[in-house]
Amino acid sequence: TSAFDSSNTKFSSSGGAISGAVSITGTLSASGTVTAPLFSGTATTARYADLAELYLADKEYPIGTVIMVGGEKEVTAAIPMFDMSVIGVVSDKPAYLMNDQLEGGTAIALKGRVPVRVIGQVVKGEPIGVGATGVGSVNFMNKFGVSLEDKTTEEEGIIEVVIL
Numbered sequence: 626t627s628a629f630d631s632s633n634t635k636f637s638s639s640g641g642a643i644s645g646a647v648s649i650t651g652t653l654s655a656s657g658t659v660t661a662p663l664f665s666g667t668a669t670t671a672r673y674a675d676l677a678e679l680y681l682a683d684k685e686y687p688i689g690t691v692i693m694v695g696g697e698k699e700v701t702a703a704i705p706m707f708d709m710s711v712i713g714v715v716s717d718k719p720a721y722l723m724n725d726q727l728e729g730g731t732a733i734a735l736k737g738r739v740p741v742r743v744i745g746q747v748v749k750g751e752p753i754g755v756g757a758t759g760v761g762s763v764n765f766m767n768k769f770g771v772s773l774e775d776k777t778t779e780e781e782g783i784i785e786v787v788i789l
Contacts, residue, residue: 675737675788677719679730680712689742689783690715690759691769692733700733702759708767711755713788714739734788738773741786747776753786761786 683696693703693710703711716734724730741753743761753770756762760781761770770786 675716675719675734675739676721676723677713677716677732677734678723679725679727680733681727681729682731686715686731686759687742688715688717689740691741691755691761692731692759693755700731703755704758705755708755708764708769711767711769713769714741714786736788738785738787740783741770742781743772743776743784743786744781745776745779747772747774747784749773749775 680692680700681698682692683698683701686692686702691703691711692700692713692715693707694712695701695707695710700712713733713735716732716739719732719734720737722732741761742759743753744756745762747753747763749772751763751772752765752768753761753772754764754767755769756764763772768789770788773785773787776782776784
C-alpha cells in the first residue's frame with residue numbers, strides 16, 4: 626500500500642498499478658524496482674556496460690558472436706577476409722539499446738565492454754579481431770576491441786573485451 630499527496634495531484638495504490646497521468650513536483654523517493662513502457666528522464670548510471678543497436682540478422686547467433694554488415698538481411702557473422710566490416714558483437718544485456726522498435730532485431734554491441742567468443746590464447750590488453758567465422762582472436766592488423774582479461778586455452782571460449 627502506498628499513497629502520495631501533493632497540492633496538485635493525489636494517488637494511492639494497494640499493491641496494484643497506478644493508471645492515468647501523474648505529475649510530481651519536488652522529490653519523490655522510492656525503493657525497489659520501477660518499470661514503465663516508456664521513460665523520459667536522465668539516467669545517471671547503468672547496470673550493464675555496452676551501447677547496442679538492433680539489427681536484422683540472417684539467423685540467430687549466440688551471445689558474443691562477432692558481427693559484420695552482410696548476409697541475407699542487415700548483418701551476419703563476421704568472416705576473417707572481411708574483418709574490416711565488423712560493426713560489433715551480439716550483446717547479452719545492453720546498457721543502452723537504440724532502434725528498439727525493430728521487430729525481430731538482434732542487439733549488437735557497438736561500444737563498451739562485452740563478452741566475446743574468442744579462439745586461441747589471449748593476454749589482457751591484446752587487440753582482438755576476427756579469427757574464425759563469428760569468433761575473435763588476437764589480431765594486430767584489424768582490431769575491433771581490446772581484451773580485458775587473459776585466456777590460456779586454445780579452444781573457443783568467452784572473454785570480456787572492450788569494443789573500440
